[in-house]
Amino acid sequence: MNEFYDVCIIGGGVVGCAAAMALSKYDLRVMVIEKEEDVCSGTSKANSAIVHAGFDAVPGTLKAKMNVRGAELIRQLSKTLDFPYRQNGSLVLCFDEHDMPKLNELYERGIKNGVSELSIISGNEARALEPALSGKVVAALLAKSAGIVCPFGMTYAFAENAASNGVQFRFLTEVKDVRSDGGKYIINTDKGEINAKSVVNAAGVYSDKIHNAVSDDKIKVIARRGEYVLLDREVGDLVSHTIFQLPGKYGKGVLVSPTVHGNLIVGPSADDIDDKDDTETTAAATAIVKETALLSVPSIPYNKTITGFSGVRAHLETGDFIISEIKDGFYDAAGIESPGLTAAPAIGEYLAELIAKKCGAEQKKNYINTRKGIPHVSELPPDERTRLIKQNPKYGNIICRCESVSEGEIVDAIKRVPGAVSLDGVKRRVRQGMGRCQAGFCTPAAIAVLARELGIPEEQVTKNRPGSEQIKESL
Numbered sequence: 001m002n003e004f005y006d007v008c009i010i011g012g013g014v015v016g017c018a019a020a021m022a023l024s025k026y027d028l029r030v031m032v033i034e035k036e037e038d039v040c041s042g043t044s045k046a047n048s049a050i051v052h053a054g055f056d057a058v059p060g061t062l063k064a065k066m067n068v069r070g071a072e073l074i075r076q077l078s079k080t081l082d083f084p085y086r087q088n089g090s091l092v093l094c095f096d097e098h099d100m101p102k103l104n105e106l107y108e109r110g111i112k113n114g115v116s117e118l119s120i121i122s123g124n125e126a127r128a129l130e131p132a133l134s135g136k137v138v139a140a141l142l143a144k145s146a147g148i149v150c151p152f153g154m155t156y157a158f159a160e161n162a163a164s165n166g167v168q169f170r171f172l173t174e175v176k177d178v179r180s181d182g183g184k185y186i187i188n189t190d191k192g193e194i195n196a197k198s199v200v201n202a203a204g205v206y207s208d209k210i211h212n213a214v215s216d217d218k219i220k221v222i223a224r225r226g227e228y229v230l231l232d233r234e235v236g237d238l239v240s241h242t243i244f245q246l247p248g249k250y251g252k253g254v255l256v257s258p259t260v261h262g263n264l265i266v267g268p269s270a271d272d273i274d275d276k277d278d279t280e281t282t283a284a285a286t287a288i289v290k291e292t293a294l295l296s297v298p299s300i301p302y303n304k305t306i307t308g309f310s311g312v313r314a315h316l317e318t319g320d321f322i323i324s325e326i327k328d329g330f331y332d333a334a335g336i337e338s339p340g341l342t343a344a345p346a347i348g349e350y351l352a353e354l355i356a357k358k359c360g361a362e363q364k365k366n367y368i369n370t371r372k373g374i375p376h377v378s379e380l381p382p383d384e385r386t387r388l389i390k391q392n393p394k395y396g397n398i399i400c401r402c403e404s405v406s407e408g409e410i411v412d413a414i415k416r417v418p419g420a421v422s423l424d425g426v427k428r429r430v431r432q433g434m435g436r437c438q439a440g441f442c443t444p445a446a447i448a449v450l451a452r453e454l455g456i457p458e459e460q461v462t463k464n465r466p467g468s469e470q471i472k473e474s475l
């Protein structure tokens with residue numbers, strides 16, 4: 001493999017895919033290089049899924065600017081690219097009159113950052129909005145513009161839109177080194193060399209490694225793990241807003257929130273770890289998360305927990321994102337910790353404008369600005385559902401009973417571009433295995449569909465990357 005592209009993006013997380021989507025508006029040959037088997041396989045798959053209003057970041061920082069613009073873009077894009085988003089609003093709780101200056105500071109920051117519909121309300125007003133809140137809440141910051149999103153759905157929407165506009169994706173390809181060579185970059189991967197005029201570093205927790213390969217100004221990403229508890233949909237309406245506490249030393253603290261799919265999410269913790277890929281969950285962090293969340297909402301029914309998971313933040317000592325051209329034609333999107341999910345489309349837009357201007361690239365005339373998501377058949381109106389099942393009986397064959405996911409939807413997930421090639425890819429696209437039984441019942445049927453559609457034996461179907469096969473070859 002020795003190919004040439006105008007732009008190579010290293011990393012297929014939400015930031016890399018947002019950059020790919022934004023760049024695909026221009027007449028440029030763009031490639032996304034991802035070391036895993038699918039997009040949305042890193043931090044973008046494991047976070048709180050909150051579209052932050054933008055009052056937390058320090059005014060003037062890139063975090064503040066990208067957060068507010070990103071939240072605005074997500075509201076628009078959720079409609080044109082058809083991914084799940086809900087503007088549910090958020091509350092930051094204050095439990096002690098002495099902490100009111102901290103709450104006021106967040107309000108002031110929000111105003112400076114340009115956040116609309118912000119107000120400080122009393123404890124009683126907060127409880128009128130959210131009856132499950134603790135009686136100890138004395139005041140709260142209400143941000144009506146905050147929202148919740150499906151982080152997978154949004155990343156796939158960006159990737160599919162980019163692909164429909166000509167962006168190529170290369171999976172299971174790890175970038176080992178990048179070096180500049182007479183006006184271009186040579187990207188050395190474990191599958192050979194790729195040449196590009198420009199490079200975007202969107203490698204998440206590994207963005208320091210990619211940055212340091214080309215820059216003398218070294219950076220270090222601190223891997224900061226956050227653990228969560230996810231509760232059954234039966235209790236997803238315990239609160240309707242996202243409930244934060246006043247932020248602490250390690251960030252925004254423990255939240256309680258509904259998800260766009262109707263679950264209740266509680267977390268995250270914040271622990272610095274040595275192994276950037278260590279997404280284990282621990283009894284200690286789970287206990288802290290559970291106990292802290294009870295301060296906000298004392299009635300959380302933890303007996304309805306269906307799973308726990310963790311994600312790793314890419315934290316930089318400076319506390320801000322790095323989004324700039326650090327060398328001629330080499331662009332960083334490094335240290336993109338929270339609110340990186342919210343900020344992603346703004347980061348993509350910003351980088352694409354920089355790159356297109358530098359390359360003198362024109363906007364495409366035939367650019368496609370829409371994308372249709374995979375229909376969740378069981379949620380369609382009865383007439384439409386019946387019509388679809390008549391057209392394709394696979395939509396009537398329910399494979400995942402907890403989330404009512406049909407065989408037809410799984411086939412759709414596999415046929416998308418980029419499509420699912422693993423169980424996790426299917427799960428994140430159509431929610432097969434996301435429900436109460438956590439894939440306990442539907443995995444064999446999903447493996448059979450993947451094997452049939454990919455034309456491989458069931459023994460070769462993986463959970464995610466090669467080596468994660470679920471069925472042992474018979475002797």
Ligand SMILES: Cc1cc2nc3c(=O)[nH]c(=O)nc-3n(C[C@H](O)[C@H](O)[C@H](O)COP(=O)(O)OP(=O)(O)OC[C@H]3O[C@@H](n4cnc5c(N)ncnc54)[C@H](O)[C@@H]3O)c2cc1C
Pocket residue numbers: 010011012013014015016033034035036039040041042043044045046047048049050051052173174175176202203204205206224225226227268310311312313314336337338339340341342343
């Ligand atoms: C606990 C937690 C809670 C959070 N909550 C929120 C929230 O509620 N709202 C919000 O806005 N943000 C939140 N965030 C932040 C948000 O999730 C991240 O900022 C965002 O997902 C980062 O996206 P990314 O594309 O930069 O990184 P990633 O999603 O990690 O993508 C980077 C990709 O690069 C690939 N890669 C790495 N090295 C190489 C290589 N050498 N070659 C090829 N590919 C490579 C990886 O496999 C990965 O797929 C949270 C983060 C955490 C951890």
